[in-house]
Amino acid sequence: MSTKNKVLDILIQSSPSFVSGEEIAQQLSLSRTAIWKAMNELKKEGHQINSTTHKGYQYIPNHTLSQAGIRRCLVQNLLPSDLTIYTVETTDSTNKELKKRAIDGDLTPTLLAASTQTETKGRFGRPYFSAADGQGIYFSFSMHPRRELEEIAQYTIISAVATSRAIERLTNKKIQIKWVNDLYMDGKKVCGILSEALTDIETHTISSIIIGIGINLSIPQESFPLELQEKATSLFPNGKALVTRNELIAEITNEFFYILNTIETNPYMEEYQKRSFVLGKxxxxxxxxxxxxxxxxxxxxxxxxxxxxxxxxxxxxxxxxxxxxxxxx
The missing domain is CATH 2.30.30.100 (SH3 type barrels.)
Known part of the structure; x- marks a missing residue:
């Protein structure tokens, strides 16, 4: 881990309290100059850090993606012990990247989040509108469960329910589901989910499953293309998000693995049907x-x-x- 990311970990773990540059330097066995340089690098990346002469540094939660920012909000006992988290500024597709890693033999459970995507897509390869930096949430996680092929739909349903629960818990927005993988708010699409699987031909099982989630977080309504303004919206269509991307990604991840861990007793399928605005139509x-x-x-x-x-x-x-x-x- 780079010096910059080590410093960020300490800042986030200490938040909302201040931590002195001297204390950080001692923890990392580095000079105060190295800490000062790391702080400047973090600020250039968009991290909000208060600094005072007498108190030191204070991390302010913000929309800049970071491993530490996501981990801070995770409930560790719900997650795979070896879950790896990556954040990147830009990628063509978080799903595509995790599929490449799985094909190359990386079977570690992984969460990958990106600030922007250049090749977003939904089911059947349809394009998905990707917002400007900071206004959308784009992440995927990969697992390697060795399950039956027909169970891939179950993961999509769990993802939809987990994402709906997390959004409602953090934003108080009412979420409905359009079969099978689109989430709607106020009659307009706000989130798309794409589940993809790598299969083992010999055993006829899923060797890896990748779930991608794209959420319109704070895209101003007028910023959507004209052909989408009546069909899509964002959680905060005024452009002012009241929850950070790190917080929402973590809450969705917590809820997803909570459902998996309690799958025999969790009423996720009943909830999925109750949230559906397709049934009876x-x-x-x-x-x-x-x-x-x-x-x-x-x-x-x-x-x-x-x-x-x-x-x-x-x-x-x-x-x-x-x-x-x-x-x-």
Whole structure:
């Protein structure tokens, strides 16, 4: 770990109290000059640090991503003991990066967060609007569970419920879910979730699963492209977020692993269905070359949507093959 990041760890662990430069220097066995240089580097990166002659340095929580900032808000006994956290300024895709690592043999549970993404995408490779630095949250985590292939939908559902719970807990915003992986607030999309798996052909199991979460945090409503302004929004559409990115990433991670740890008794599937604004609504979709209309009836344990067609026949839709074209008609 670099000197700069070691200093940041001490600042965050001490926050909201002040810590003197001399104390930091003694802890790290470094000169006061080295500490001063590290402070300047951190400030240039966007970290907010108060400094006074008599008290020393004080870290102010802010939207600058950092490993220490995320770890500060994690509940360690909920998490894999070997969970690794990385933060980067820019990447093409956090999912893509973690898939590369898994393919290269890195099987450590990993959380990767980025300030910006250049190749954001959703299901079926659709583009996903990525906000300017600081206005969005983009992160993924990878696990290597050796589970059955059909269980990937379960991870998407858990992610959706965990993210909804975390957002509501920290912001008091009401979140609903559009089957299978989109979160909505006030009738507009605020978050997208993309689950991807690497499979073992010989055992027909999931060798690695990567879950990517993109949240519109504080994008001013007028900053969305015109074609999205009626369809998408952010948690704080006035542009002034009341929760930091580190805090929200950590709370989602805490909730995700809490559900996994209590999966036999946690009512996450019941909650997923209660949050759904699709169930009971008229829906339309296309399978193959045929267009269908019906009413969404339920979501089964595999995360499939059960639709009662106008013909009276029931059809089960998999999230991997179908995207709803319209809800209500």
């Amino acid at each position: 008229a829906v339309s979709f296309t399978r193959g070359n045929t267009h269908y209309q019906g009413v969404a009836q339920s979501i089964n344990e595999k995360g499939e949507l059960v639709v009662l067609l106008l013909s009276g026949e029931e059809m089960t839709l998999s999230s991997g093959e179908i995207s709803l074209e319209k809800i209500g008609y």
